[in-house]
Amino acid sequence: MLDLSPDWGVILTHFAPELILVIGALGLLSYDLYVRGKDGLQPWITLGVLLAAALATGWLYTMDPAEVFEGRSAGEVFRSGAFLSDSFTHFFRLMSVLTAGLVTLSGIAYMRGKTAFKGEFYAFVLFAALAMNLMAGANDLIVIALGIEFLSLVSYILTGYIREDRLSIEGGLKYFLYGSITSAAMLFGLTYLYGIAGSTSLPVIAEAVRQPENLVVTHLSTFIVPAALFLVLAGIGFKVAIAPFHQWSPDAYQGAPTPVTAFLSVGPKAAGFAVMMRLFITVFGTPELSATWLGVLGALAGLTMILGNVAALTQSDVKRMMAYSSIAQAGYMLVGIAAFGGTALMGTTPLGAVLFFILAYLFTNLGAFAVIIAVDRLTGSSSVSAFAGLSKRSPFLAIALTIFFLSLIGIPPLSGFFGKFAVFGAAVASDMFGLAVVGVLTGVVSAVYYFQIVKTMYFGDPAEGGALRPSPGVVFVVATALVMTLIIGLVPQPFIEIANQAVTALEPIAGSMVAR
Amino acid sequence: MNAVPLGHWLLLTTALFGVGAAGVLLRRNVMIVLMSVELMLNAVNIALVAAARAHGQIEGQLFVFFSLTVAAAEVAVGLALVVAIWRSLGRTDVDDVSVMHG
Numbered sequence: 298m299l300d301l302s303p304d305w306g307v308i309l310t311h312f313a314p315e316l317i318l319v320i321g322a323l324g325l326l327s328y329d330l331y332v333r334g335k336d337g338l339q340p341w342i343t344l345g346v347l348l349a350a351a352l353a354t355g356w357l358y359t360m361d362p363a364e365v366f367e368g369r370s371a372g373e374v375f376r377s378g379a380f381l382s383d384s385f386t387h388f389f390r391l392m393s394v395l396t397a398g399l400v401t402l403s404g405i406a407y408m409r410g411k412t413a414f415k416g417e418f419y420a421f422v423l424f425a426a427l428a429m430n431l432m433a434g435a436n437d438l439i440v441i442a443l444g445i446e447f448l449s450l451v452s453y454i455l456t457g458y459i460r461e462d463r464l465s466i467e468g469g470l471k472y473f474l475y476g477s478i479t480s481a482a483m484l485f486g487l488t489y490l491y492g493i494a495g496s497t498s499l500p501v502i503a504e505a506v507r508q509p510e511n512l513v514v515t516h517l518s519t520f521i522v523p524a525a526l527f528l529v530l531a532g533i534g535f536k537v538a539i540a541p542f543h544q545w546s547p548d549a550y551q552g553a554p555t556p557v558t559a560f561l562s563v564g565p566k567a568a569g570f571a572v573m574m575r576l577f578i579t580v581f582g583t584p585e586l587s588a589t590w591l592g593v594l595g596a597l598a599g600l601t602m603i604l605g606n607v608a609a610l611t612q613s614d615v616k617r618m619m620a621y622s623s624i625a626q627a628g629y630m631l632v633g634i635a636a637f638g639g640t641a642l643m644g645t646t647p648l649g650a651v652l653f654f655i656l657a658y659l660f661t662n663l664g665a666f667a668v669i670i671a672v673d674r675l676t677g678s679s680s681v682s683a684f685a686g687l688s689k690r691s692p693f694l695a696i697a698l699t700i701f702f703l704s705l706i707g708i709p710p711l712s713g714f715f716g717k718f719a720v721f722g723a724a725v726a727s728d729m730f731g732l733a734v735v736g737v738l739t740g741v742v743s744a745v746y747y748f749q750i751v752k753t754m755y756f757g758d759p760a761e762g763g764a765l766r767p768s769p770g771v772v773f774v775v776a777t778a779l780v781m782t783l784i785i786g787l788v789p790q791p792f793i794e795i796a797n798q799a800v801t802a803l804e805p806i807a808g809s810m811v812a813r
Numbered sequence: 814m815n816a817v818p819l820g821h822w823l824l825l826t827t828a829l830f831g832v833g834a835a836g837v838l839l840r841r842n843v844m845i846v847l848m849s850v851e852l853m854l855n856a857v858n859i860a861l862v863a864a865a866r867a868h869g870q871i872e873g874q875l876f877v878f879f880s881l882t883v884a885a886a887e888v889a890v891g892l893a894l895v896v897a898i899w900r901s902l903g904r905t906d907v908d909d910v911s912v913m914h915g
Contacts, residue, residue, distance in 0.1 A: 439876050446883045453890050457897065466897040467910050473891050474846060474907070478837050480887075481853035484880060485830055488857050488873075492819070492864035497872045 310360075311382035313353040314390050315430050321346030322423035329416025340405045343419040347398045347426065354390040357382065379437035379498070381802070388652060388799035389433030389571045392659060396564045397426040399774050403667035404556025406768035407674045411459055411554065418458060425451045425560065429568035433575075438487045438497040441572055445483065445536060448565055449476045455560065456553040468552020475545035476535060483532020489525035503580040523589045526581065530593070533576075536569035537627045538620075540601040547608075550620035555673045558616050559666030562623040567655050570630055574648060578637060578803050587638065595635040599735045601628030606739040609746045615669055616679045618746060622705065623662065625743060630654055632732050633720035639727025645793050647727065648803055650719035652796035657704070657712035657785050664778025665701035668694045671767035684750055686759030694767060695754045697775045702747035704782050707740050712785035719793075822863035829856035843895050843905040847888065854884045 309316065325342055332338075401422055408418055428448035435441040453476065457469020491497050494505035506522065534542040550558045577594075581587060605625030612618035633651035645653060669679060671694060676683040688695040704713035717740065724733040767775070785792050833856060836849030858877045865873025899905055 439872075439879055442876075443879055443883065446887070450886055450890050453894065457894050460897050463901055466894060466901065470843070470894045470898055470910055473894055474843070477847075477850045477887055477891065478834070478853070481830075481833070481850055481857065484854065484857045485826075485860070488826075488860040488864065488876075491873055491876065492823070492860065492867070495864075495868040495870070497876060 311357065312380075313357065314350040314394075315427055317346060317350045317353055318423050318427040318430065321349070322420045322427065325416055325420045325423065329420070337405075337409070337415075339416045339419045340401050343401050343423060344398060346423055347394050347401070350426070351391065351394045351398075354387055354394065358384075358387050379440050380431070380434045381436045382434060383802040384799045385571070385575070385802040386430070386434035388795065389567060390430050392567045392655065393426040393429035393433070393564065395659060396429075396560060396567070396663065397422050399663045399667070399777070400556050400560045400564075402770040403559065403663070403670050403774040404554075405770045407556055407670050408554065414458075418455070421451050421455050421458075422560070425455070425564060429564055429571075432568040433571040435572060435575065436499050438491055438499070438502075441576065442484055442487055444568075445532060445572065446480060448536070448568060449480060452476075452561060452565060455557040456549050458557065459554055462552075464552035465554060466552075468549040471552075472545045472549040475542075479531050479535035479542060482528045483535075486525040486528025486530075486532070489521050489528070493521055493525075499576065499580050506580065506586060507583065522581075522586075526577075526590050527593065529576065530573075530590070530597075533569050533573045534597070537566045537573070537630075538624050539597055539627050539631055540604045540624065541597075543601070543604070543624050546624060547612075547617050547620040550623075551614055551617045551679075555616065555666070555670045555679065558619070559663055559670065562619060562662050562666065563659050566623070566627055566630070567659065570634070570651065570655065574634060574651070574800075574803060577634070578648065582637070582804075584638070591635055591638075594631060595729060595732055598628050598631035598635050599732055601625065601631060602735055602739045606742045606746075609743070612681075612746070614680050615684065615750065616673075618681075618750075619662075619666070619669070622743065622746070625739065626658055626662070626705070628739075629717060629720055629736060630658075632724050632729075632736055635732065636720070636723040636727040636729050639723050639729075644790070645719050645723075645797055646800060647720070647723035648800040649793065649797040650716075650723050652799055653789070653793055654716035654720055656792060656796065657716040657782070660778045660781040660785070661701050661704040661711075661713055664775055664782065665698060665705070667771045667774040667778065668698040668701070668767075671765065671771040675765045675767070681750060681753055682757070682760070684754050685757030686762075687754040687765070690759055690763065691765040691767065693772075694765065694775070697779055698754065699751050700779060700782065702751060704786070706744045706747055710783075710786045712782045712789070715786060715789045819863060819867040822860065822867075826856045826860035826863070829853075829859065841907050843898075843907055843910075846907065847891055847895075851884065851888070854880065 325339060328342065329339060401419065408415065412418065425448060428444055428451055431440060432444035432448060435444050453469055453473045456472050457466045459465040490502055494502040496502060531542055538546040550561060553561065577590065581590060602625055605621045605628055609618050609621035612621065630651050633647050633654060637647045639647050672683055672687065673679045704711035707714045707717040721733040721736050830853050833849045833852030836852065837846050840846055840849065858880055861873040861877045865871060895905055898910055902909060
């Protein structure tokens, strides 16, 4: 065992973003306790806490790990910890802060008046960001299980947040029922992994599965490892909403308060893929071991892309349509993971492509949802007909939503195009032509349902003619998302480099690197 | 000392997990579904303790404490949702709770 006597300096430094989020969330709860309803400061406190967490993450980004660990190699400390604070974690820390921040900003006006429990809502947003951070850095089965459960519980509560709204609690209950079943399955899978390897630490498990003769139940391990992986995949697949674990998502998305829907479409997906990559690539990423799950992952990716894009065609509620759309997007991300063994393309590794895709998707999807939040708040409905004549009632929102949809379809030069190009390129490079073809074809199908809404916005007759005035928060989020969608599309190189640097932490662990 | 081999524990827990899963899939009352989920989680706990004993170490038993806590938190959230549904609907059957579909 390494000498890991508690070095508080190191611990505080590397947990800084998480500590800030915990203190911020608890502080917000106590603040709300004493000044409940007297002012509207809660969202601004939330944004302040998120900004502090972002700054702390940026500070960690620039830090040389060797300095922090006072001579011990970063690899030694990192490999043995239950929580890793490496470039991969930093990337997803930024993702979680960005998601929570943009959701908060676009949801301020929407949540005002919807509920008496404002402070708790924003505290849960902070807790959700914290849970995503924990998932991204988890290097131990216990931390993985706790992180996923933490995010799940927070998501159930946020989905059912408006108690007076039938749809909200129905969405929350369905989300909860599916979630508790899949998380029990995932825990069972994690237990099997622990049982065969004799440790909950990912590097130790990695070492154990590379020497099958040392496993505890050798005669069963050829069967148990794939079974355990499939059970774990059910739990993670539920979080990221890939078929066939997606059934909760249309109901939860439709029922949840719209800002929460925006959060669900990005936050849990990003964090779930972070866990999936960390577990499947670092532990089961060698050519022999990955043979047991790559085929399943590829098949699920194909199924997810087809199902998401086809089911979205017939939806009459925009939030529900976006649920299927985000299922399809998860399928594209999964393609990149299934192709992880492939060679580099366009200067990106396949996993770098996935991270780049998630980054592009975050801004585009949250921007689209900011528009939906505004329309939902101002018209009181999220059905497609509520968008009729939006081009006359608010030209800014209509143009912005059109651009976001073009990016989600994957039209150059928007960010979504490069995301898709990178993951499908990775699929082709690793001889998965089938997946790339399915992805491109279903992408064409997706144009149909996005353009149904664009058509309604530009050629539909509005039920009422008044101009819609989005709140300043929504305008800010839409503008930011527009700028980022264009910048990532026009100048993708710096973002590709960030994504590539983040996945350097994800090399499959070689046996010799493990410190026991 | 290790009288019962690990394989037997695995069979027991798999069976228990299967019973719980069957309850989740077949029963329609939300309360019974919640109880079935608890059964699945208890299968996990038994498997963890058995594996920890087989390995002669404590990590698995630590895991059980976390797993128990998570199960309690999950039930708290689930019951809150069930109460909210009960207030608005007067019933708690899974099939009744479906305004949304498609």
